[in-house]
Amino acid sequence: MAADSTLALSLVEEFVSGLQDSKAKDAAKGVKDGKFTVLQLVEALGSSLTSSQPHTRARGVLLLSEVLQECYGELTEREVEVLIAFYENRLKDHYVVTPPVLKGLKELTKCTNLPPGSAVSMLRSVFQDIHVQSLMLSERACVYSMLINIMETREAELKGLGADFVFGFVQSMDGERDPRNLLLAFQIAKNLIHRGYDLGKFTEELFEVTSCYFPIDFSPPPNDPHGITREELVQALRAVLTGTPKFAEFLLPLLIEKLDSDVQSAKLDSLQTLAACVSQYEHKHVAEFLQGLWTAVRREVFQTSSERIESAGLAALTALTSCLSRSVLSSDSEDSLSTFLDFILTDCKHHLCEPDLKLVWPSAKLLQAACSASTRASHIITAAVMPSLLEQYNNRTQCSHRRTLLEVVQRFIHSVKNCQSSDNDESVFLAFREALCSIVFSALSESNSSLQITATSVLTSLAQQAGLLLESDIELALDHLTRLLLTEEDDRVSLAVVQCAGALAQLHPALVISKLIPRLKKEMFTEPMNQDQGEASELHSHHAVRQRCLSALAAVSIQPSVVQESTPVLLEVLRSAHTGDVSFSVDEVVLTCRSLQRIAEQVQDTEEAGRCFHNVVIPRLLSLALQAGLQGEGSSGAPSPLVEEVVLSAMVPVISTSCSRLQPTLVGQTASRAVSLFLDGDVSFLPDNSFPSHMQLLKKQEGDSWSLSQLVCLLMGSVCSLPRSVEVPQIDKLLSALEEMSCTCSHPLSYTSAAKCFAGLVNKKPQGDSLDSLIQRTMTRVCSELDSPSSSVRTQAFTLMIWVSKALLLRYHPLFTTLTDKLFSLLDDAGLGPMAADGFSLLMSDSTDVLNRACHADVRIMYRQRFFSENSAKLVQGFNAAPQEKKPNYLKALSNIVNKLPKQVQVTELPALLSLLLEALSCPDQDIHLSTLSCLEPVLVNPPQVLIQQLEALINRLLALICSPAMSVRIASLSCISALSYFPVHEVLPFRARVLRALAKPLDDKKRLVRREAVQARGEWFLLGSPGGR
Amino acid sequence: MSEGTRLENANPVIFQRSGDRVQTASEEDEDVHDPIDDREIFDLIRSINDPEHPLSLEELNVVEQLRVKVNDAESTVGVEFTPTIPHCSMATLIGLSIKVKLLRSLPDRFKIDVCITPGTHASEEAVNKQLADKERVAAALENASLLEVVNQCLSTRSI
16 A cells, blocks of 8 residues: 555655656556555645646646546445535635636536535636636636536536526526637537526526627638537527527527518528527517518518528518417407508519519518418418409410419418318318419410410329319319310320329329320320321321320329229230331330339339239230231231331330339249240240140240241349349240340340340349359350351350449459459450440440349449449559550540449549540541540549640640541530630640631531530630630 | 619610520421521521620511521521611620621531611621621721720620
8 A cells, every 4th residue: 555655655756746647647547557646646746736836836736627427427425525516625726727717517416426515616716716717718618618517417406506506507608719628618608508497587697698699600721620610609509599489589680680680691690590499489479570570581681682691581481470379368368460461462472463563573472481381371371462363364464474373372372282281171272262273274275385384283283182072073174174285286295194194183083094094095096187198297296196195194193093003005005006006106116105104113112003013914915916016027017116126125124123112922923834845845824825736935936037036025024023022933044045045146136135135134033153164154155156257156155245244343243353354355356346345335234124223133233333442443454565457446445334333433543544535536437536535524624634744745635636527526526625615724725726716627527516615615715714704 | 784874775775685586397307308497597696695785686686587587498597687776886886796696607618698677787797798798897806905895795694
């Protein structure tokens, strides 16, 4: 024990006299390890604490405080009591001793076993003996942290202190200037308010001492290490000011005053604070300030200079109105809501009727903001405003005025929609139903397209008001929509009509089924009149009508019940197109498939919808495609459009979307049906079953006929988009059949689809030996074909290889590297070199039909970056080693890869590859030019230093390319040149004259698009370095 | 414009902007020659900023497509512009901006003629004469402060 006290003594000696700060740590360690207690340390400190030198005393206290910082958790209650008494006493000491004393006290407040009453006495002495604002920054922080700590643990005791505590705090924070400390002080104030401390007569003082910082004006110094933002301070202060209704009488006048400020941020802050505070208030708190608040908010919205202030003002008005609507009225008080709404109506209503409609928007916005606050407010306002708006509409004759009024009406309906609660109130607009319907229908019958568009959106809003429109209204509306759909040529109108029909179909499926769909069907199946001598324009308009009908059918099909009615129509179109009963162009057939796809994408995933697609649509599609394929083989007449590649490619997404998102239980069934159809020729599930038995769809067809073999793409659609939980039946047999087909078939669509299908299955096949051996086997076969230059199926083998590589790249399979090496070696191949270079673009881009996330493929994040970082060096190496005539392949591969990388990565990676890319710009291939330019362009926005160093070379090459024979290259190079003008002026100015001269030529280019780009670029370069320019 | 000078026409009527030109299939066809037409010239000048207002000449209806005449074969362009008010002191400046924009944007084979729509400005003749005089246009562009205003009119607005 004696040895220990000497240890303590020596530590004290070294710390106090020797000024060795590290000894505090050793002392703390000593206490922690139990070598000596804190009280023994105090004894050891004895002489330094009683020294006549204040600095020595301060040093002594500092040691004790630092020890406490480490081991406040281990003190007994007795020790704490003694230490507090000691520290309280020391507060009266010389001012240099105060900082360590405060530090010690702060550490003691963290103790969990603070004796009762000690917190209060500690605070009393601090408030009594210390003038906080004359302390240094860190000591002030100490005091605030003390308060925060005690408030956490000793709430009851502090509340016993009554308003004295509030007063003490107000005094100590009064005049605080440092943002770090302010954050702490605001936190204390917020705790005071939110935890129900008694503010007593110091409410106003507390408000004053915090509100003097409002609105916060603070911009952090550059490189601020503390990272305090203005927003943090604003939020902290707002939490204080808006915390209690007791501040209302002080805060509201302050806000009115600050709203008058010229500083934008002050206005914004005031409006946001207003919106926040009234959520706590009742009407009696705001009653006397209503006029002032309204005037201020109105001014901000009417004379707005920024959208943020306007929307903040409107939000504040909504909050204020809903505060007034919330309050319970007593019998003797006046109804402050109606008083307030009266202000608004008197000031705004007449603007809605002014002849020039100049202030109509701000007024309408204000009214709508109030309207959206509560049902009561919306009743009062609509009752006052709607009649005059409707009357206005009927009196005006100018279309633009009518449109404006209609838009205002629409916003009103929309704003009421926001506030209507779930209770079955009847709609606010019930009284105006008839008048509203009549103006909407009259607007729909006008010839002005923007009026029609607005009317459709009003109609949508009206329909969304629960219980407003009658069935007869909807029927009439559907009639109008159908008429517009069939006659209106304007694309914007038909888009709006289609959207509106979609919205109506959501709400009234039965009416859409009975009214709209039969009309559309009839319209689609009428042949264009006098087909033989029919003029081109008439045929064209008939096509456009069909197109609109198809998109309308897709748009209304969201509810499963509607889907059950609309899909048969679309399937009927496909059937008629196939049989030739009604002539549909290939375009129309493709659009029909797109509509089916859209329905599959948007329909609610219910059992009903799933059955519709899996049991009706997909079998129908397969059956029709099969019929067309069989017929294509035999007949010599006009081929069915369903054998066209575009049509089949449009059918694939219908199948894959329904397999990937509708009803996983039914998906398995569809998949096994598709597999057994293709492997075993099982046609039992197809409708119109008149197919020959024992078809071998995946085997080599007789005479290499492609019309059946290409159907493999439909198989791909179903088996490659299954959720991973669904297993593909007979997968091994399927895989080998696909491999065989992709390596032997000579029809591009067939072998590519087979390869894609194979890859899609490989991508999802579980990791393991069977997968590895499968890949090995395929690789051996592919390589043997590729390595024999005389082989007739090298292209096929290459296609299979590139798709398998993609499948493996996406899932980070280790065998991928062997495939990449093969791919790189092919860049030197005489025949396949260019194809290999293009293959890189396929590897790096998202495929639309297989191997994407929508198909539940195994796609790891950032696979592109990974591929790039692993292979860019190889590519550069290969480029340097390659013979001159093979170099373009490497450049093309490189630009294909870089092109698909995310922009951020491009910008960082580009400098290393810049010389290669510049080389690419001067090689003769136009595709390389284009893809390189598209890599360069985003980088030019923020040019790296390397690029600026190579500016001369870059400009030379770009200027050479503006005479390229390919128009897209000319356009891309011109837009790069335009971007160059934003480089640092001193770097590009020397080139100005030369660039301007060179740009004179493309001004007379034969293509308008090129000229447009040239004008843009030349304009920018003219402004460069010119007064008033840049 | 220094602060505090009163705008001559403080509250002009604003017209709707026409949309971007619809791109046609023949414009994307490499082999077709697209002649320079009225709309193309109009597209060049419609986005020029007004010297006084943060609006384009099109929005103020100073330039209209039907007042643009171009003959690609004979290499002539004629543009008539309409000042918002008959005493507009900015007429010369607007005309100069249009002229400069066309000079910068058209091949030099074109003869460019910019003038005021007949009967819409008090000193129509004087302005037309100034704008037609090559020497005076060149001299005006030597003047740095004039060039500065013209360049500001021709800068693409950053909104």
